[in-house]
Amino acid sequence: MTNLSILKKVCIVLFIVLGVASASILGDLKFSFDFSQFFPEEDPDLEFYMEFVDEFGTDDNFLLIAVENQPTIFDQEFLERFKAFSAASQKFEFVTESASLTSLSYPLKTSLGYTTLPIVHIQDSLAYKQDWEKIKEDGLFINFLIEQKANSTVVALRTQDDLDYKQSERLLAQIRTSLKNHKLSNYHILGRAFFLEAIVEMQKSEVLKTSIIAAILVLIILLLVYRSLPLVLISMASISLSLIIFMGILALWGKELNAMAAFYPVLMLIVGTSDVIHVTDSFIRKIQSGKNRYAAIQSSLKEVGLTTLLTSVTTAIGFTTLLSSRLVSIQEFGINAAIGVLVAYITVIFFTGSLLISIPKKKLLGRKSISKRWVNYLLEINTFTKKNPRSILIGTAVFTGLCLWGISLISTNYEFKRTLPNKSEIASDFEYFQTNYAGFRPLEVAVMAQGNYSVLDFSVVLEIEKLMDHLKTYPSIGNLQSSNLPFKIVHKANNLNKSEFLTLPEKEPTFESYKRDVQRLARRQLERFVNTDRTMARINGKLQDIGTDSLKSVYQKIESFALTQLDTSKIKVKVTGKSMLLDKNSEYIRASLLEGLFYGLLLIGIIMVLVFRNFKMFIISLIPNILPILFAGSVLGFLNIPLEASLSVVFAIVFGIAVDDTIHFLGKYKLGITQGLTQEESLEKTFAHTGRALVITTIILFFGFMVMLFSIHQPSITIGLIISVTLVTALILDLLLLPVLIRKMLKEE
Known part of the structure; x- marks a missing residue:
């Protein structure tokens, strides 16, 4: 006892010191959001995109500020304020380029050379109608720098590549201050910096909110269960x-928390609670039977310590199955969650165990620490399984069939807007640009010259124009620009700025003559679309958020058109960009999911065989744990929830946690058999002693994950709902199906 007393004090002091040290560095936690976290690793399209970025830079380094004015932007006082803001934006930190209707102009070729004409004659309100007609005729700025009803106009900023959270905050602060100073209050913002700011703020809020709500919830449930404040x-x-x-x-590790971080507090609280309940329940039962505290803790750790370790390991394995994903963010979530599970186990065994033996017996026991009604209800369930095995098996078969049907209905046509915080400024602004402009998703099409051709050869330029004309036929694509645009603008400038001449010249000599003018007047713009050795050009635009499957169909049609309708001896076409890479996720989610779960089942199977030394026990444990995974998939199908990257964690969580109940149940059953009890006596003891802990932990798990319903992040709400109902299903299967399988497959000799 003396050794245990010393160990108890050492453990308490050690964990308190670790807790204080950890709390002191929580301020160093980093939050981030980067679309590249959701790119599939080791993908040929990703490799191509990285080469493309080396040539042209990233495709999401933009920020759009749309400013509304009713009934129209063609109001002199408004235009003057907007022009001042547009001019100020060119000096914002991290901004490399700024464009708006008030900063751009039309080039015009005269007998004296090139001059410029304003797009909007701000000082001449009588010219506004003619200016607007000209803008509509050109079509160049509609849904890009001006809304089609002229209710708003845009300042388009190009920023430095890959701004981090702090840089994004500073830039957005400058923008908002400038808008306020210029009395432009009705505005909408869209772009990478705005997404980064909004998502990181959401992550911080979600972590804090879920921690507090989950902690309160666990506290209430524990008070109701134990009736003992200590x-x-x-x-x-x-x-x-x-x-x-x-x-x-x-x-301390320097890990950056991404959008999945909100799950960590909930996971730690409920997984830790599960471990605490199993250890504490066993300990209380021992001291109620008359054992002293030290003997009770030793007996409890021998009885449930191994099964709790086993459940922690299997839960950790469940999370490590996410390593099979090609998405970095999902892999990191799996690793971090697995570490968290093991941290919870170590803390419960050493710290909780030490605290339990530090409190006098009378203070530990509540008025009704273990109710006899619990035992009676659980034994009735056992009796039901004994009397109705056939009905339970038939019900399980029907349930499995329904699950398979639901899985067949799963869609991967995921819309990006579902990742945005509900009823937030960013969601509102995203919808505004979707409705009034061309959208947010960037489209990038790489055009590679073949053989000795250059992308500025006239014959190649004509092929690019064919592709541009084809792209314009897609309703979901807008704001298209290419390396041909500077030549069209020069051609128009050479023809009295008439809109019908916003085309390529018909003859090659004319085109060749324009090259010098383009190099002199629009070289910077041309360099955005053509690489230095003229072997590659880019076409970029914006995509509507019509769903990943729908967009993949668009990508495939574009590449199919290029192969069949363009001269492939001159150019090769490939769709690329961050949007396309994000849309590829769905191709890998199902495959990586199945692969990860297969390896997880294999590892857990090996552990189960080694622990129970009976292959039939492995089969028995497998069935009730595959069905909850099928059920989770069927919920997605029946509720028409598209499968996307973050939802893939549902299956790892369900698999990792659901197997815990099975292990505790089978562990207690095996203990009864080794103690010389008959099969029925062992099952009765398992229901009476372990069944209560299983029900309590599932209740906590259910409400713990239901905490996610308070989230403003739609995927988190979906994940919380699916996991909650699935874990209840897993408990029902364990209590009803496991006893039937044990009686069928482990018949007493």
Whole structure:
């Protein structure tokens, strides 16, 4: 006892020190959001895109500020304020280029050379109608720099590549201050910096909110279950400490928390609570039977310590199955969650165990620590399984069939707007640009000259124009620009700025003569679309958020057109860009999901065989744990929820946690058999002793994940809902199906 007393004090002091140290560095936690986190690794399209970026830079380095004015922007006082803001934007930090209707102009070729004409004659309100007619005739700025009803106009900023969170905050602060100074209050912003700011702010809010709500929820449930304040405080202290230590490890490790970070507090709280309940329930039962605290903790750790370790390992394995994903963000979530599970286990075993033996017996026990009604209800369930095995098996078969049907309905046509915080400024602005402009998703098409051709050869330019004409036929594509645009503008300038001449010249000599003018007047613009050795050109535009499957169909049609309708001896065409790479996720989610779950089942199977030394036990454990995964998939299908990257964690969480109940159930059953009990006696003991803990932990898991319904992040709401109902299903299967399978497959000799 003396050794245990010393160890108890050492453990308590050690974990308190670790907790304080972890809490002191929580301020160093980093939050980030980068679309590249969702790119599939080791993908040939990703490799091509990285080469494309080396040539042209990233395709999301833009920020659009749309300013509304009713009934029209063609109001002199408004245009003067807007022009002043547009001019000021050119000096914003991290901005490399600024464009608007008030800063751009039409070039015009005269007998004296080139001159420019304003797009909007701000000082001459009588010319506004003619200016607007000219803009509509050209069509160049519609849905790009001006809305088609002239209710708003845009300042388009090009920023430095890959701004981080702090840089984005500084830039947006300058923009908002300038808008306020110029009395432009009705505005909408869209772009990478704005997304980064909004998503990171959401992550911080979600982590804090879910932590508080989940902690309150666990506290209430524990009070209702144990009716003992010291016992509840011990449990909450242990769970909270494990969460703090885990977050401290992430901070010390320098890990950047992405959009999945909101799940960490919930996972740690509910997984830690599950471990605490199993250990505490066993400990209370021992001291109620008359054992002293030290003997009770030793007996409890021997009885449930191994199964709790086993459940922690299998849960961690469930999360490590996410390593099979090609998405970095999902891989990191899997690793971090697995570490968190093990941190929770170590904290519960050493810290909770130490606290339990530090509190007098009378203070630990509540008025009704273990109700006899629990035992009676659970034994009735056992009796039901004994009397109705055939009905349960038939019901399971029907349930499996329904799940398979639901899985067949799963869609991957995911819309980007679902990732945005509900009813937020960014969601509102995103919808505004979707409705009134060409959208947000960038489209990039790489055009590669073949053989000795250059992308500025006239015959190649004509092929590019054919492709441009084809792209304009897609309703989901807008704001198209290419290396041909500077030549069209020069051609128009050489023809009295008439809109009908905003085309390529018909003859090659004319085109060749324009090259010198383009190099002199629009070289910077041309360099954005053509690489230095003239072997590659880009076409870029904007895509409507019509769903990943629909967009993949568009990409395929574009490349098919290029192969069949263009001269492939001169050019090769490839769709690329961040949007296309994000849309490729769905191709890998199903495959990586199945691959990861297969390896997870294999590893857990090996562990189960080694622990129980009975292959039939592995088969028995497998069935109730595959069905919840099928059920989770069927929920997606029946509710028409598209499968996307973040939802893939549902299956790892369900798989990792659902198997815990099975292990606790089979572990208790095996213990009864080794103690000489008959099969029925072992099942009765398992229901009476372990069944209660399983029900309580599932209740906590259910409400713990339901906390995600308070989220403003739609994928988090979906994940919380699916996991909650699926884990209840897993418990029902364990309590009803496991006893039937045990009786059928492990018949007593």
